[in-house]
Amino acid sequence: MGVDLSLEGPARWTLRTRLLLLFAAVLVLVAATLVVQIVQLRHQQDVRDELLRNIDPAVQAATDVRAATAEQESAIRGYAFTGDAGFLDEYVDGDRAAAAGLNELDELLGPTEAFDADLERVRSLLERWQTTSAQPVIDASSAAERDDLTSEEFQEASLENINALWAALDEIDAHLATEREAQVDELDDAARSATLAMVLQVAGVVVSGLIVLAGLSRVVTGPIARLGDDARKVAEGDLEHPVRGIGSPDLVRLGGDVDAMRSRIVAEVNMLNAASADLERQTEELARSNRDLEQFAYVASHDLQEPLRKVSSFCQLLQKRYSDQLDERANEYIDYAVDGAKRMQDLINDLLAFSRVGRTTEAFEPVDLGAVIDDATDALTPAIEEADATVTVGDLPVVLGDRRLLGATFQNLISNALKFRGEEPPKVDIAATLCAGADGDEWVISVTDNGIGIDPDYDEQIFVIFKRLHSKAEYSGTGIGLALAKKIAEFHGGRIWLEPTPPPGATFKLALPAPPSTEKRVHTDAG
Amino acid sequence: MLAEAVRPIEVLLVEDDEGDVLMTREALAEGKVLNHLHVVGDGVDALAFLRRSGAYADATRPDLVLLDLNLPKRDGRQVLQDIKGDDDLRRIPVVVLTTSEAEEDVLRSYDLHANAYVTKPVDFERFVDVIRQIDEFFISVVRLPGR
Structure with missing residues (x-):
């Protein structure tokens, strides 16, 4: 029962290869879901970072800029009406704070092109207000000049300018709010996809577990159980039951080896049976020959001794009855004849005793x-x-x-x-x-x-x-x-x-x- | 028994070998055993003699049976079995005479209640001794039924 080596492709894969492949497939599946999850997490992280590091501070900066410009505007108006130089100091402070706020906004929103135009507009509107509404007030050298600048007309133009600037800042706020909204949505999306990915991963692990179980059953347990059934049938005495391995070539080979062992045992058993039958025949022959020997022993004991006894007894009788008619030599002859017969009888009895050792026990x-x-x-x-x-x-x-x-x-x-x-x-x-x-x-x-x-x-x-x-x-x-x-x-x-x-x-x-x-x-x- | 000692003992010799018959006769004579020797050549005749059947209707009931083990027709063992199985005959003493020292014979004969078992010796003198001993044992020492 050799292994069919003509098998091609997957059929030639050994159990080890099959298990490795199964394991690799599960590994790839798990790794893929992990990668997806990591990407998602990274994205979530980015969005959160954007929110925390850029948008929220930007909102704060825009508020700062608004406050600074409000301070400047109120300082300029105060100066225009009072001519108190203290208001100019406030103006300079406000200017510095506005510039700092704008720089911060520039820094925070700079990389985002959508805000470039907004920022540019704020700068130009700020500049316009400073040049058209604030600078003339600062530059006015007399109270009369300043009175002109307190005219309803100028003040209205000035208010218009500052309102335009604040509108631009409102726009930035609105944009930031929109951006924030979008990113929160994105965060929600990311959280949803992460949950989905998790669910998919769990499902994937469950599915691959089932696949592994099914695969093991197909590749390992099934064939082994089949092999075990065959081997058990043989063990229960059905020596002619063939043992065949199925599945991977190594299991097929194992089956072949077990079957070779079975064939060998069958051959040995047959040989033993034959030998035992031979032995039985020989034992029977031996028993028969023993019986023959016993018969021979009996025949020897009786039939061989009978004539001997006759020879010796009648020689003695001859001597006894006719000794007076026999000379000394004749008597001597008779003695030898009697002695020979007696020795012969001793030999026969000894031989019998020898042949009987063990047969009467x-x-x-x-x-x-x-x-x-x-x-x-x-x-x-x-x-x-x-x-x-x-x-x-x-x-x-x-x-x-x-x-x-x-x-x-x-x-x-x-x-x-x-x-x-x-x-x-x-x-x-x-x-x-x-x-x-x-x-x-x-x-x-x-x-x-x-x-x-x-x-x-x-x-x-x-x-x-x-x-x-x-x-x-x-x-x-x-x-x-x-x-x-x-x-x-x-x-x-x-x-x-x-x-x-x-x-x-x-x-x-x-x-x-x-x-x-x-x-x-x-x-x-x-x- | 002294008063009756003169009556010769009736001996039945069951023996097919004429030489042995002669030898036994000589030994009985040599041993000075007063006897009537009846001889039959095989087991069937032996039983007929003992049961007084057929040609042996007038046979005398023997005082002693000298039985050879190896006989034509019914052999000595069977004859012994028949005698010991017969209520009428079982009290007659039986001495088994044989050439065989084979122990099986000894055992089988004792199993069948032979009264004695004697191997015929090669030596004529010893045979005479044996015959004399048998005579003394059965005729003088053992009080036999019917005497």
């Missing part, structure tokens, strides 16, 4: 090795007494096993120690230690004697069935004992070996798995 049970060895020494009592042997038995554990087989093993080992004795009366020492083995703890039971010992060269051969190191004339026996002991040890999951020791004597060690509950404790070899 139904289940392992706890076996107290101390009791087992007591039984073995009891059975060997005549031989022990005859050899004047000492058997020392240490503290022995309980193991899981077949009591009869373990008994046979120890009986074999002890009787070997008695049989292969040296010059001294035999001493047999049996002790156990708990050792940590590769597959858990094991009891190692050692059987040490002071006999003739065993050449280490033969430490393996001695365990081969019917293998003997000595002639039958030297030591009796069929050579089954150690082979049987080895088979019994292995049947119990243990092993037996000849421990290399300096002469004299030999040490056999039998290792048996310790039962799981065995406590770690130190065993003393107290006899």
Whole structure:
């Protein structure tokens, strides 16, 4: 289930790319609304600045100019009627204040072209009043001259001039008021648009949130849930259910990988099933062959021994009934024939015992090795007494096993120690230690004697069935004992070996798995 | 039993091997066992003899059965089962004689309540001993029903 690499364009975008794009889109949207909002705020700021810094002071300045000119006009009129030079000082003050007011207006409204004409008009009207109405009064050198200037006519012209100036100032006021109105409106507009922008931004964030959710669902959660469904079906046992990734190529690849894993597991399971079927067949064959062997063992035990018994018994009968008619040589022949038949029977019985190890055991049970060895020494009592042997038995554990087989093993080992004795009366020492083995703890039971010992060269051969190191004339026996002991040890999951020791004597060690509950404790070899 | 000791014991030998029949006869003679030996060759005949049916209508009820395990037709185990399952016959002591030391046989025979189980030894002298022991055990020590 490979990834379809023929996909073009967006279809080839990985999950990461898709998420990044989604994120970028939202970011752009938010940034755009932010920019709009900042521009709006800046504009609002400008308008407010204009109002605070220009228009309001301008209104004040215009008022100042009006007050100054009013002061000038009243000063000139006072001078014209009284000739008091004090009025001229007031006039000069008023002139300075008017000039300062006009300069301020010029400064505040200068940049605004709409006011250029207004300001120019105020200046020229002020100048006209000063030159035509004020200057002649100041210039008049006598009271008579000044009286002419108090004439109704002149005063009217003068008032007209000053009224024209004030009308011009009124105009500026009106313009400023209009301007102010316009800017307040603009401020209101800006506030409205800012609110709108805010609403739009919130709406934008909500919409982009929804888009992100939808996108995530389409790009991530959907495909993953689908993949999860597939994987769950497989996990629930439908191993043939294919797993397919959808959406971005990496999810498709993940699906492909999971499916490859599934296919692999299916293949392994099939292989295991096949192997298990094979094993079952083999087990069945083995069981059949075991049954055959059992049958063979029975046949061997009965049918092979029957003729032997016949040979030996009738030879003996012949000897018994007709010995007076036979010479010594004939009797010797008969002895050999009987001996051969007996040995043959021993061999057959040993072979049977060997082949039966494990096949007559139904289940392992706890076996107290101390009791087992007591039984073995009891059975060997005549031989022990005859050899004047000492058997020392240490503290022995309980193991899981077949009591009869373990008994046979120890009986074999002890009787070997008695049989292969040296010059001294035999001493047999049996002790156990708990050792940590590769597959858990094991009891190692050692059987040490002071006999003739065993050449280490033969430490393996001695365990081969019917293998003997000595002639039958030297030591009796069929050579089954150690082979049987080895088979019994292995049947119990243990092993037996000849421990290399300096002469004299030999040490056999039998290792048996310790039962799981065995406590770690130190065993003393107290006899 | 001393007063009646002179009466020969009736022994039924169930054995198909003529050599073994001869051997048993010799051993009984060698062991100086006073006996009447009846021989049948297979399990079917053994049961017929014991139940006095057919050709064995006049058969004597044996004091002891020496039963070989491996017989033609009905084998020794089945014969033993039949004898021990029969209210009339179950009190007759049965000694199973066989060449087999196989433990299964021992167990099976004991399960079927054989009175003794004897492996025929290779040694003729030992066989005589065994026969003598059987005789002593069953005839002298155990008080047999009907005697």
